[in-house]
Amino acid sequence: MKIMVVMGTRPEVIKLAPVVEALRKQVDTVVCATGQHREMLAQALDFFGIVPDISVETMSPGSSLNILCARLLTEMDAVLARVQPDWVVVQGDTTTAFCAGLAAFHRGIRVAHVEAGLRTGDLNNPFPEEANRSLLGCIVSRHFAPTQLARQNLLREGIDDAKIVVTGNTVVDAINMARNAWQKAPDSLVLPSSDGREPILVTCHRRENFGDTLLGICSVLRTLCSRYEQYQWVFPVHLNPAVREPVLRELGNIPNLALIEPVDYPSSLYLISRSVLVVSDSGGIQEEAPTFGVPVVVMRSHTERREGVDAGFATLAGQRPESIEAAVVEWLDDGERRRALRDRPNPYGDGRAAERMVADLQGKAIEAFNG
Secondary structure, X not given: OEEEEEEOOHHHHHHHHHHHHHHHOOOEEEEEEOXXXXXXXXXXXXXHOOOOOEEOOOXXXXXXXXXXXXXXXXXXXXXXXXXXXXXXXXXXXXXXXXHHHHHHHHOXXXXXXXXXXXXXXXXXXXXXXXXXXXXXXXXXXXXXXXXHHHHHHHHHOOOOHHHEEEOOOHHHHHHHHHHHHHHHOHHHOOOOOOOOOOEEEEEOOOHHHOOHHHHHHHHHHHHHHHHOOOOEEEEEOOOOHHHHHHHHHHHOOOOOEEEEOOOOHHXXXXXXXXXOEEEEOOHHHHHHHHHHOOOEEEOOOOOOOHHXXXXXXXXXXXXXXXXXXXXXXXXXXXXXXXXXXXXXXXXXXXXXXXXXXXXXXXOOOOOOOOO
16 A cells, blocks of 8 residues: 655644654655745654655745646646555645645545544635635545544535544644654753743734734734733744734834744744743644643634634634733633643544554554544
């Protein structure tokens, strides 16, 4: 059996690294990197020690999604013709995942979708991710759903239950790998000075928060930094100019706000683990923070990750400044509520997701994740 794993962004590397590690121990495995997010992809590949067997260049500055799709389909078609895998494994909701899956489907190659079944129910939110994962759902042969809720989403869409396997989310597997690394080499972590103050981590990068919405987020962050001077606010600023320029302009020179360069994955996890609170529009952080018992204020109108909200780890605050401020205040003013999270299990996984996926691809029986 030959399995090809395709990845193009940092989140894909993070969530597929445990799968690649497990696959390479048991089957012929080919890793293909598309370079959709070239710099951050390289950073994550280096950390997890993954050297792609095949690399293709598909992204150029200013490319539209249609141009990116055309390049990905063309490049992936040539790669698939050469490699001829039995399975193509893709992850999540990126353009890389959708186009690699579609190219494989066109060639009659089975596709396995890691983190299948996440839905907001709105094709435009998040854009284009909701469409990417929904379209993938129509063509894949194996849906590796991270949770029972994701499975239910797929069943509502008419997906055959026999094609769905509930595995848990590989992000929990990846956290275990990263935590082992930082414990062995703590000096490698890239962190700002906190002057002894507890940190609050802020991240923002999603398209739906660009423009006036981001300016509103900057305004409320300025207010919150002033109100909670006892905390060190830390904001790794995304490289996208649509984020970087307004954030640096609007939030410079705040004494207890550190605007820093994007950090590597272990440093990001370490920051989460040390934080009192995370304020973010990231999907991955919603899954990562519960492992450390850290609450998240989600700056989005919809989330495809309801498990964290239902388990009490996250507040879906929306995008209006006043709603974000209210959610942050509720968490920061209630230490008992925050402490209550410390011993709760992560609803997204138990660290055995990759093991389940590899066993299933080989036709072995597995025990589903029931979190």
